[in-house]
Amino acid sequence: MKHLSINQISAITASFEDANFPVENLLDDKPKRIWKAGGGISGASLSVEISGASSDLAIFGTNAVQATFSVYDPNEIEWGDATDEFGYSADSWANQDFAAVSGTVMRRENTGALWIDFNATLPRPAVADIHLLADGGTELYAGVVVAGLASTYGGANVRYGVGESRIDHSIVAELANGARYYKKRDISRVFSATALMLTTQYHLLVDTFDTYGAIPAAWRLIDGSNTEWLIYGYPAISASHDYLDRSIVSIQITEVV
Amino acid sequence: MILCEFTPAGGGMIRCAMDDFSDIHLWKSYITSIASIKIAMPQRWGGYAAPTFSDISFSPDMFSDTGNWPPPESATVRMLWIAGIDETDGTEIFSGTAVVGDIGLTEIKYNLKRPDMAATVAAATAYADTLVAVMTTLCGASLLNLTIDTTRARIPSPAVSYTTTDEILAIDFASDLCACFAHGFYIEAGTLYLIDMYDITTMQEAVSEWDITSASYRYDSRYSTAKCGDYTVSSATVLNGDELTIATAYHGTQANIEDALDIILAIANRPTIELNAMITDDPLTIGQCYVFTDESAILPLQSICLASDVVYNFDSETSQAVGAGSIA
Numbered sequence: 001m002k003h004l005s006i007n008q009i010s011a012i013t014a015s016f017e018d019a020n021f022p023v024e025n026l027l028d029d030k031p032k033r034i035w036k037a038g039g040g041i042s043g044a045s046l047s048v049e050i051s052g053a054s055s056d057l058a059i060f061g062t063n064a065v066q067a068t069f070s071v072y073d074p075n076e077i078e079w080g081d082a083t084d085e086f087g088y089s090a091d092s093w094a095n096q097d098f099a100a101v102s103g104t105v106m107r108r109e110n111t112g113a114l115w116i117d118f119n120a121t122l123p124r125p126a127v128a129d130i131h132l133l134a135d136g137g138t139e140l141y142a143g144v145v146v147a148g149l150a151s152t153y154g155g156a157n158v159r160y161g162v163g164e165s166r167i168d169h170s171i172v173a174e175l176a177n178g179a180r181y182y183k184k185r186d187i188s189r190v191f192s193a194t195a196l197m198l199t200t201q202y203h204l205l206v207d208t209f210d211t212y213g214a215i216p217a218a219w220r221l222i223d224g225s226n227t228e229w230l231i232y233g234y235p236a237i238s239a240s241h242d243y244l245d246r247s248i249v250s251i252q253i254t255e256v257v
Numbered sequence: 258m259i260l261c262e263f264t265p266a267g268g269g270m271i272r273c274a275m276d277d278f279s280d281i282h283l284w285k286s287y288i289t290s291i292a293s294i295k296i297a298m299p300q301r302w303g304g305y306a307a308p309t310f311s312d313i314s315f316s317p318d319m320f321s322d323t324g325n326w327p328p329p330e331s332a333t334v335r336m337l338w339i340a341g342i343d344e345t346d347g348t349e350i351f352s353g354t355a356v357v358g359d360i361g362l363t364e365i366k367y368n369l370k371r372p373d374m375a376a377t378v379a380a381a382t383a384y385a386d387t388l389v390a391v392m393t394t395l396c397g398a399s400l401l402n403l404t405i406d407t408t409r410a411r412i413p414s415p416a417v418s419y420t421t422t423d424e425i426l427a428i429d430f431a432s433d434l435c436a437c438f439a440h441g442f443y444i445e446a447g448t449l450y451l452i453d454m455y456d457i458t459t460m461q462e463a464v465s466e467w468d469i470t471s472a473s474y475r476y477d478s479r480y481s482t483a484k485c486g487d488y489t490v491s492s493a494t495v496l497n498g499d500e501l502t503i504a505t506a507y508h509g510t511q512a513n514i515e516d517a518l519d520i521i522l523a524i525a526n527r528p529t530i531e532l533n534a535m536i537t538d539d540p541l542t543i544g545q546c547y548v549f550t551d552e553s554a555i556l557p558l559q560s561i562c563l564a565s566d567v568v569y570n571f572d573s574e575t576s577q578a579v580g581a582g583s584i585a
Contacts, residue, residue: 020282028322032277033285171574173535176553177466181535183574185276257277 001158001195001251003235004058004218005208008148010051010125016044021141029216031061031143031232032186032257042134047127048147049074055121056150057128058218059114060232061143064132067114074127113230115220121149144232146218151208153201158193158251160224165190169257186257191229193221195249202239202247209237216256231255259291259571260284260337260344261313263355265329273319275571280344287319289364290572294350296443296543297566301581302524303441303454305432306543306565310351310369312358317365328365331356338571340538349446350569374428376400382421384507387414388438389451392431396449400427403449409460409544410440411453415517419507437507439520441565443543452544455520457561457582461548464532468539470575472551473531474560474584483522490518495526527581530562534576536569541578543567560584 007027014023018038023046025033037044048057057069116130128147134140167188173181197205214234221229233255241247258278263271273287292311298304313334320326334355337347355367378400384391389407396405407414415438421430435442439455479498482491485506492498501522506514532549534541541547543564551558561582568577 021279025283030277030286032279033283034279036279171535173470173575175466176469176471176551179467181470183535 001156001193001222002056002150002152002220003208004056004146004148004150005212005215006052006148007146008050008052008054009048009145011049012145013047014044015046016041016140026142026145029144029256034061034141034143037140040137040139042136042138042140043131044140045129045131046142046145047129048145050122050126050128050147052125053121053123053149054126054147055118056218056220057116057118057130057145057147058220058230058232059130059132059142059145060112060218060230061141062112062114062132063134063138063141064112064114065135066133067116067130069116069128069130071118071122071126071128074125113232115218115230144218146232150220151204153195153197153205156195156197156201157222157224157226158195162221162223162227162229163192164229165192167254188233188255188257189231190252190254191219191221191231191233192250192252193223195251196246197249199241199245199247202241202249205249206237206239209235219253221253258339259288259350260339260347261288262335262337263315263319263332264334265325265332268325268329268332269323271319271323271325273315278342278344280342282344284344285319287315289314289316294569294571295566296568298436298441298454298543299432300436301454301527301529301565302436302439302521303452303565304436305428306441306443308351308371310353310371312366312368313355314364314366317361317363320365328357328360328367332367334367334369338536338540374401374426376402376427377424378421378427378430380421380424384420385418386416388417388435388440389414391417391434392442392449392451395427395431401431401449403444404447406448406450408450409453409456410451411438411456415508416513417507418509418513419505433505434507437503437505437521438517439524441544450544454524454563454565454581457546457563459546461546461561463548464534465550466552468537469532469534469549471533472549472560474558475529475531476526477529478525480522480525483518483525485514485518488514488518490515490522492522492526498526501525524581528560528584530560530580530582530584532562532564532578534578536571536574536576540569541567541576543578545578546582547578558584 016037018036021036023035025035169185171183219231233253236252239247239249272284274284277286278284295309298306320328336351339347353371359366396403442451479495480501481495481498483501485503547562562580564578564580566579
């Protein structure tokens with residue numbers, strides 16, 4: 001389990017932009033307030049300036065189906081070759097089909113999510129260049145970009161048996177003949193999970209919660225079978241301190257729309 | 258869905274909606290609630306169906322995000338209703354001014370004001386023509402400045418013979434004049450639609466239980482006589498009801514006045530039908546004559562409702578039409 005509660009993005013630019021859907025929309029916390037590439041363009045690049053330490057970058061609400069990325073130090077003091085310094089192979093990330101990257105990137109109908117793990121902690125400001133590609137003939141868009149230093153709690157995963165439910169914000173009424181009137185609106189996923197973690201790690205988790213409360217954050221839930229969920233939502237946390245140095249932590253994450 | 262163009266004085270237009278919605282533009286979900294919008298004739302037998310807008314509330318970040326904090330005192334507002342996902346295929350439901358009311362921590366409430374219709378009819382102005390002709394005159398460029406649609410006006414149009422005593426707002430004069438002859442009107446996109454409120458048999462629109470969430474039927478009031486000045490008419494069927502008083506007769510001849518009173522009395526004694534429906538791409542509309550067969554009654558109940566009062570609740574996307582009609 002990891003999450004990005006502190007968004008370190010200081011600026012973002014796009015190679016293409018519809019003036020009515022500017023790239024700044026990626027920096028709010030509303031996945032449906034989207035950036036569009038404009039002009040029916042299905043492939044575009046984002047240049048994300050990360051102002052502090054970072055280890056992960058996540059994109060939500062995108063229709064991109066492929067992505068490539070590179071990270072570099074904008075000051076070019078120490079990291080002339082980012083690939084070497086950061087210890088990941090650019091080739092292994094090139095042209096990854098989201099659906100084919102098991103356990104790393106997941107997509108959900110109409111709410112695509114992408115999570116990029118830098119495989120290293122970048123200790124200082126960096127720039128991530130991400131090239132996104134939507135299906136041919138489909139104009140590329142994305143809702144939220146978050147980057148920063150992920151909180152990982154010693155790599156603790158949540159227990160097998162993650163609960164998932166949905167909140168349907170649609171309008172429902174009963175017609176005079178008993179038939180159902182239904183107007184589709186957004187549907188939020190709600191995940192509930194438990195994790196056994198060191199009480200000291202729990203304190204880190206709850207410190208984050210106390211600091212950021214219900215501000216949406218990027219969450220990556222990983223259970224005991226390595227099934228993963230990518231969620232942009234806000235948490236509710238409780239715990240029972242059943243053991244000497246370990247606590248059973250219950251986490252509920254409600255997806256924002 | 259409601260789309261709202263909010264333009265502060267001297268500022269740029271802010272596009273907002275109840276939900277984040279993107280088409281040509283991004284309409285951000287800054288609207289937290291819209292009070293019900295009511296379009297009602299002053300009498301069930303007619304008059305001007307003026308829309309009544311109370312207020313609209315926005316989330317505070319609409320103003321902080323756009324550099325408009327504190328919220329501006331007033332703004333130009335245009336609201337559209339779209340049934341689908343095409344922002345260019347909208348129906349304008351409001352165009353006017355929003356004036357800030359409550360500035361709360363979680364929402365900012367604005368009161369909605371329609372532009373005044375300030376044109377007046379001078380004192381001692383004489384009208385001696387049909388109602389349609391007089392209304393056409395009142396819709397002229399120097400007065401209401403509207404196009405008039407008389408498709409649903411009564412034929413032949415009742416005669417008007419009246420001279421104004423004092424200067425009066427043209428819209429008020431038109432409203433009272435039409436009500437006297439059992440006509441109602443509403444204004445939409447620069448056109449005044451004149452409707453015969455007595456006619457519930459032509460230009461009907463059938464709705465079914467697939468369109469309606471509920472319906473109810475009642476008799477609001479019973480009048481045995483209608484009176485205007487020295488003239489009184491009696492109902493042939495209601496013998497122990499109240500007396501209905503009409504203030505102004507817009508004709509000097511007894512037969513014309515009594516004809517008008519007979520029609521008003523008949524409408525006043527009609528049952529009231531209330532239809533509730535969701536707001537769809539074919540919403541309940543003022544002045545529309547709905548025919549509905551209610552299969553949920555012990556025996557099928559066919560009702561006709563000529564809507565003189567329509568309320569839209571955009572928070573729940575429900576609507577209600579109320580009007581006089583018939584049940585059988």
